Amino acid sequence: MIQWTCKPFDSLSPAELYAIIRLRNEVFVVEQECVFQDADNRDQACLHLAGWQEENLVAYCRLVPPGIAFDEPSIGRVLTDLTVRRSGTGRELMQRAISECRRKFGRAPIKIGAQLYLEKFYSSLGFVPAGGIYPEDGIMHVHMLLS
Numbered sequence: 001m002i003q004w005t006c007k008p009f010d011s012l013s014p015a016e017l018y019a020i021i022r023l024r025n026e027v028f029v030v031e032q033e034c035v036f037q038d039a040d041n042r043d044q045a046c047l048h049l050a051g052w053q054e055e056n057l058v059a060y061c062r063l064v065p066p067g068i069a070f071d072e073p074s075i076g077r078v079l080t081d082l083t084v085r086r087s088g089t090g091r092e093l094m095q096r097a098i099s100e101c102r103r104k105f106g107r108a109p110i111k112i113g114a115q116l117y118l119e120k121f122y123s124s125l126g127f128v129p130a131g132g133i134y135p136e137d138g139i140m141h142v143h144m145l146l147s
Helices: 014-031 089-105 116-124
Strands: 003-008 047-053 056-064 074-080 110-115 128-136 139-146
Touching: 003 089, 014 047, 014 056, 014 074, 047 089, 056 089, 074 089, 074 110, 089 116, 110 116, 116 128, 116 139
Parallel strands: none
Antiparallel strands: 003 047, 047 056, 056 074, 110 139, 128 139
16 A cells, blocks of 8 residues: 655655655666756755655655746656556556645646656646647657646
C-alpha cells in the first residue's frame, strides 16, 4: 500500500529530499539518458507529492505555483519507480496531483510540459495539447492544459 505525502520544500526531511533527488536522477538522467540541470531553483517554491512504500519512494511529482514555470499552476517532474509501473500508480499520482493543485491554487487551468510519448496518458486525464511539439533536454515535449 502506498502512503502519500504532500509537503512544501522546507518541510521535507533530509532523507525525503535525498530520496526525491535520487529517484529523479535514476529516472530522468540514468534511465532516460538525459543530461540536464535537475536542480533548477524551482523546488523551493513547490509542493512535493510523494508516494512511499515503507521507506521507499515509488512515485513523485512537484506542484509548481503559478508564475514559476508558466502563468498557470503546473505539475512537473512526474515519475514512478520501475517497481510500480503499469500498476495504476502513475494515474493515481496524477489524480492526486490535480486534486492538490485545485486545493492549493484554485480552479485555474493546470499546464504541463509533457513528454510526447505520454500525450495519450495525459489526455486520458483530461489534458489537451496547448501548443506545438518542442525539444527539451533532448526529448520531444508538448504543452498540455487541463481546464
